Amino acid sequence: MTYRTNRRRRTGAAVRVGAALAALALATSACSGGDDPSGSGDGAEAVDPGANPEPQGEPQQGGSLTVALEGETNGWQPGISAPSAPGFNVMYSIYDPLVIGTGEGSFEPYLAESFEPNEDFTAWTFTLREGVTFHDGSALTADVVAQNVAVLKEPTSNLAGVLSEVASVAAVDPLTVRYDLARPNAAFPALLTTTAGMPFSMENFSALGPEEANAEPVGTGPFVFESWVRDDRLTVTANESYWGTDLGLGPYLDEIVFRPIPDEDSRLQSMLSGDVDAFQTLRESIVGQAQDAAADGEIALHTFLGNNGGTTILNTLAAPLDDVRVRQALAHAADREQLIEVLGGTGITEPRTQFFTEDSPYYSEAVAEAYPAYDPERATELLQEYIDDPERSDGKAAGEPVTVQYNCQPDPSLTELAQAYQAFWSNIGVEVAVNSVDQATHIGNAVGSPASDPAFAGDYLANCWRTSAEGDPFNILKNEFGPVPLQPLNFTNYTSETLDEQLAVLATTTDEEARRAAVEEIGLELAENVPVLWVSSTVAAFGVDPAVQNLSDWQLPGGADGVGLGLFQGGSTMWGQVWLAE
Structure with a gap:
């Protein structure tokens, strides 16, 4: 069969x-990127x-x-x-x-x-x-x-x-x-x-x-x-x-x-x-250098551009990111094109808005249009609404600034990525602390521990990450957004009735049209509530x-x-x- x-x-x-x-295995934490902030060589082209x-x-x-x-x-x-x-x-x-x-x-x-x-x-x-x-x-x-x-x-x-x-x-x-x-x-x-x-x-x-x-x-x-x-x-x-x-x-x-x-x-x-x-890489700037070497006949280059993408995950159970206005503000404040340039991926990969790439039948133009566009003015408005709210979730008095800690590994390109987010978010009035952590700690913080945190809510606010994978949308999205106490891979801790309803559709039918509609509904929910901030697709490559x-x-x-x-x-x-x- x-x-x-x-x-x-x-x-x-x-x-x-x-x-x-x-x-x-299922959510490798390092965002895609490379050591060269200027991007790839002059001959770099979009991966095909x-x-x-x-x-x-x-x-x-x-x-x-x-x-x-x-x-x-x-x-x-x-x-x-x-x-x-x-x-x-x-x-x-x-x-x-x-x-x-x-x-x-x-x-x-x-x-x-x-x-x-x-x-x-x-x-x-x-x-x-x-x-x-x-x-x-x-x-x-x-x-x-x-x-x-x-x-x-x-x-x-x-x-x-x-x-x-x-x-x-x-x-x-x-x-x-x-x-x-x-x-x-x-x-x-x-x-x-x-x-x-x-x-x-x-x-x-x-x-x-x-x-x-x-x-x-x-x-x-x-x-x-x-x-x-x-x-x-x-x-x-x-x-x-x-x-x-x-x-x-x-x-x-x-x-x-x-x-x-x-x-x-x-x-x-x-x-x-x-x-x-043979050598393996998931860094766009290195892919660019490898493209140059392949053009010169030094190596042969094999590439793959799939669902996996560079992201920032947001802990929706932790204040102030438990408020959708703050999450939306962070999304509107970041220019994905500039983030790709920081990662060395300009000309090699493109901005993402959802869990599936454009060559997947589960890709949705409606979701792409609904995902928050770069708009610093709208970001500032949303953030100010939260700051002025006397019942804001972080317990601070109205008018006090919002603070966020951004965690990433000590890879040079990821450090630059974190600093870019810091600049974008500081520009709208967020106080951002960049925290460099080793990969094991980075993952452990997102995972949480049943000894100190039975709900597995995790000990972080914003983490650089890789999100999505190859596979059936039910398994991908069930892992990402299943019930928090039961699903260890729900790192963002985001759930909703809409997600549960549409996941049930994906679990019980193989009808193509019904499954695409369910994935689109999930995508629209995520674009509005932004538990995940997308950057670009991760290019996987082997030079041989x-x-x-x-x-x-x-x-x-x-x-x-x-x-x-x-x-x-x-x-x-x-x-x-x-x-x-x-």
Whole structure:
């Protein structure tokens, strides 16, 4: 069965404690940007994923690649691992997902052979491929998948929130597993495209225990874990018994060495000097430099422009941002074009107004028009209304200034972004304190702690962030705006009856027109109440040695096109199908 999300793509493109670490995976905190405030090189052009290099010649066996990623991950065991874009490059090499997205916007079986819902979408039955084994030789069975889910639903698992709707999982027969849900979810298969749907060896997990398994992972993927030196390198080698080889899924390479190199300029220079064969970036200014290098023939450049975008999230349960007038004022006060220029993205990416990009059927012109435009005069009026209100929520006397703390990581481009917001908001009379925090603290502040904050309201006012991802709109928007005490990924703490009503529509129908209308209603609600301030789409890119083939043209078992670099939020690919040209 093909489960369709109605997400179109350009040609060639492609949860708080317990769930807290998954925040790294589902909402990476750093806004997109680059180290060069002046932007990219003179030759920078808007990213067109349709222009990605096509593979040349037939697949070749052999060879080794060294891949530079933007950061390290805390480990590789589903339920413990919190991979963002760099980590998912490793995860998709070691593990296979049960389901995966296609370039046409559908979700189809991958490690599963098929899946089917019942009439009201409260149960989903998956049939597994026959003869699949884990890297330790143990068999993939329905019982193993059911045991996996039991582990992932434990309170200590960072996937407990993601899988909270799963009431039970049963092995119907050796290769058939049924997920019974607590409530309807017409988009359930899309949840199984990442760590929640990556089967792992129960023999390895039981023998080593969670922490050791997190450092010595065993999946069914095209590559076998070989070694890991934390913060230096992780090595995988070809799986000689891979189930997908006969289906054209590789692996073609003998070995891949993944190296975390957090500094953007160092990662790019490592590529240009030949120290690595491929480098990943989600910074527009670095993409601009890579475009110049590609134009000179030094590298080949693969890009992806999807739903993930640079934003500022606002804590709508914390004064003064609990008042919509203040949020609207902050939105009207910021010029997104100038913010993009600060981030080095001018000419490469464009301003955003909503969760879906213009090439998605869920994009809405009405939402784009409703989102607050740059208007400092209107911003000043709204802010003054709040300042003069004798019952203002921050407890200050009427007439006193509004104060806001803006948090961001100590990346140079993000520091400049924070300073730009400070200037825009100070211009309308807001007193802004910029606070630089490391990424773990940044995420923890947004997540909150049940020990000090049972409602998970978070300890922040305004955070730079990345928002939205690839996937079905129900899953994306449910995570972002579900009930605050129950949904760890609702970082803004914004809820409403309108959101709940329209999320219910998305959960219970696959009718395309009804789903688009529901997403538009949600978008209009968010444009008016602005819990999220949008900047621009995040460009994901890989620069590679020209000999590296098929980075963004990988396929599914049935021959459908994959999503290129669009796995998860973007910036990850299926390395099993990559080869080196002779």
